[in-house]
Amino acid sequence: MLTRLLSGDTPRSSLLTALLLIILISLAFAPFLFPGTKSVETAARICIFIVLVASYDLLLGYTGIVSFAHTMFFGIGAYGTALALSTTGPGYGALIWGMAAGAGVAALFALAIGLFSLRVKAIFFAMVTLAVASAFAVLVSQLSWLTGGEDGLNYKIPRELTPAFKLIDEKIFDVRINGKLLAYYLVFFVSVMLFLVMLRIVNSPFGRTLKAVRDNAFRAEAIGYRVVWYRTTATVLSAVMAALAGSLLAIWLRYTGPATTLSLEIMIDILLMVVIGGMGTLYGAVLGATLFILAQTYLQDLMGAASEATSAVPLVSMLVAPERWLLWLGILFILSVYFFPTGIVGRLRAGRG
Template structure:
């Protein structure tokens, strides 16, 4: 098979991302069940998380295991403020600012103290810092709710009972059978805030700063030799990624109306983010979109798909047992191995590489 031309490969990847964006934009009207809307909202948030993490590992070559810590700071900031102050926008603003402030202080401290050391030692420092944050969230139950987490109310406009538009009879207006209520407003709040953050990152990597970050990734010593302050740039991108992750945490907290260690600070989430970056392709914002969509879809629907396949092959020996839904993690691992084998630079990265060989 002939290699895909570089321009054509880029067009294919960007077209796929545009299709995904369109599906997410119209998700409430295309997929009208509650679960699908939950999946779409999670995809939006994780696209921001994955793209912000790719700023570190893909564009700058920084391996960090503390990204979910900043995600948790933003989520807990909003959760605590909404719990204490009630469901108002003042609480949302205060919580978001508090989460970003804590993220800024911790990111600067970790960046300045640790980014001078070797990559593996920096990774271990971030892992230890994230572990401390997880322990504190679990133990400071008077503030964080401990292992049980915090439940709270979001602003009134996001309540399901809220009617955004009503007809002459006082009933909520429907478009294509979808009620224009608070749940719809909450989803579009998640979608457009995530879109704004993603476009900001896209602009950042396309600016001269993005070029410097790539130079640092390729050869740190050479970048420093030609005059770039490597530690300053690495600290800068670490702080930017932390602030974006914190904002994503605030948005996710408003959507979920619940914040706990398992939903924001879990190391399993960090592993998911890393897998999404690898699947989509490191060093490309488009890959972050593809990786997040594939991973989240697999987490939510692979078990159901396997259950359907097991029922369809019930008369075939051994196959129903192999396709047992309880083994979905095994098959997820197999799928990941195959993706890495056939797309060694991620889906978007491999297509671009094949185009470069044309």
């Protein structure tokens, strides 16, 4: 049953299996295991970014396509949900059609980019996607009457998904059972479902053909596969998943703006997560997103504690000062690439640890 649920793509490493189970259980019970606003916010971001990074791995790792437009699709999904909720009110109908509209628009954009650009060499396609994503970000910033410009959009979501709604008055394990908890589990279960759908896609005949196209496009074309069609389809599927991840972020934050969805910094973070976890392994998205977001969130706090503990040693205290957390994050990334050139999942599977 578990093998069928995982589409036959098991972790193939006891250590990897243990890590994935720890992450799954931690996310499933995060509000109870790690109470506190910051912990739950971090867990929700991890869920959303697992979907986002996995959708990019579907494009980069399984199809061999380098795109810089992924945050554009992420933003389209977020803005689709935000506009639906801000214009028609905080109803479930608006929530559903906003998510559907965002995914649909992202699919159309991806189809247009794919059909017009995937016939060119990889580097030119990457440049085209970068130009399109940059133009889209500028457009969103300029259309303040529609998108809120640089300030973004604030909106209401259904009351049952807000902290004001109480499912029961009593606390369970010292946790309030309110709308915020329901919103977290909406994000969690939708993220799990989307991840399993992508796992099914990459382990289907379609997914195996994508790998053949990635490994040798000329050979795949020679034996009868329409390479452009497969690449375009993969681009569209990846865009739809990214848009749905954006919708989840919009629901969770109740705010959508260029900085939270469209920035180049987010695109770079996605690339780092894919490389750290391991390209061409959706499980790599789970590990990469979890490690990267935990480092982003808690590394500065850990360095602050280390700086205080080493205050008697001036040089060490200066090196681990909290304001240098980005430097150490970069060093950690370099070390991970050096010691895990195929990503964490690739290394664990090779070692069968």
